Amino acid sequence: GAGVSQTPSNKVTEKGKYVELRCDPISGHTALYWYRQSLGQGPEFLIYFQGTGAADDSGLPNDRFFAVRPEGSVSTLKIQRTERGDSAVYLCASSPRQGSYEQYFGPGTRLTVT
Amino acid sequence: GEDVEQSLFLSVREGDSSVINCTYTDSSSTYLYWYKQEPGAGLQLLTYIFSNMDMKQDQRLTVLLNKKDKHLSLRIADTQTGDSAIYFCAETAYSNNAGNMLTFGGGTRLMVKP
Numbered sequence: 001g002a003g004v005s006q007t008p009s010n011k012v013t014e015k016g017k018y019v020e021l022r023c024d025p026i027s028g029h030t031a032l033y034w035y036r037q038s039l040g041q042g043p044e045f046l047i048y049f050q051g052t053g054a055a056d057d058s059g060l061p062n063d064r065f066f067a068v069r070p071e072g073s074v075s076t077l078k079i080q081r082t083e084r085g086d087s088a089v090y091l092c093a094s095s096p097r098q099g100s101y102e103q104y105f106g107p108g109t110r111l112t113v114t
Numbered sequence: 115g116e117d118v119e120q121s122l123f124l125s126v127r128e129g130d131s132s133v134i135n136c137t138y139t140d141s142s143s144t145y146l147y148w149y150k151q152e153p154g155a156g157l158q159l160l161t162y163i164f165s166n167m168d169m170k171q172d173q174r175l176t177v178l179l180n181k182k183d184k185h186l187s188l189r190i191a192d193t194q195t196g197d198s199a200i201y202f203c204a205e206t207a208y209s210n211n212a213g214n215m216l217t218f219g220g221g222t223r224l225m226v227k228p
Contacts, residue, residue: 004156033215042118042202042218043157056213091156101145101206101214105157 002026004094004106012112013082021077021109025094032075033103034067035091043091049075050098082113118219120203125225132190134222136203139184143205146179147216148188151200160188160201190224198226 005024013019025032031050035043045059049069057067064082069075079086089110093103117139126132138146144165149157163170163177163186170177176189190197200223204216 031213033213035216040220042204042220043216044218045215048213048215050213056215059215093157095214099214101162102159103214103216104159105149107154107156 004092004104006090006092006106006109008109009107010110010112012114015082015084015113017082019079019082019111021079021090021111023075023077023092023094023106025073025075025092026104027073028096029094029104030072030097031095031100032069033093033095034075034077035093037089037091037108039088046077046090055098079111082111084113087111087113118203118205118217120201120219120222122220123223123225125227126193128193128195128226128228130193132188132193132197132224132226134188134190134201134203134224136186136188136219137184138186138203138205138217138219140205140207140217141184142207143184145206145214146177146186147204147206148175148177149202149204149218151202151221153199157202193224193226195226195228198224200224 034046037043048056051072064080067077089108091108093105147162148160174191200221203219206214
């Protein structure tokens, strides 16, 4: 079956611009996570959705970052006034339900802020 | 906060065994994972172990957990060139009622020489 998909695969933007990154989870998975992986590091947690609600956004670095999941499936990570330090690979993972120990990752979106 | 540490690099010859080590600090860790990341690809879940186990074997992969020392290892038997990748150790303090965000180590780059 189809795995987690993310679009675009690559995004180059200028400093100060607004970007949206999309995640399509595995069909039927109710839990969705966003992580950020900077060069040479492991992924770091950003935000967790259970259904439509952001159940834990403690990993978002500041208020320029926001994410939505209006219908409980597709999620969009939004970054305002991008900075060069936002350059990273943004990974999305989905999980069958709240409390499941398995997370399945998408290929990521590589964001480059020039 | 939680911390997960891994050595940066491991080089082995094809056919040898590889052992990748990881230490963690969170005593409430309940699930520990090994993920594989190939260049330009997302994270592939290789295996996981529940904290009440001390060993898990899955084909060429053997996971050992020393909960007292908070030490996790991944042994790959008969290492092949296709095993060359970055391996991430991760942990979560599992909860039935909340998100299970993963805390990752920085990754170990495994290089397999023919």
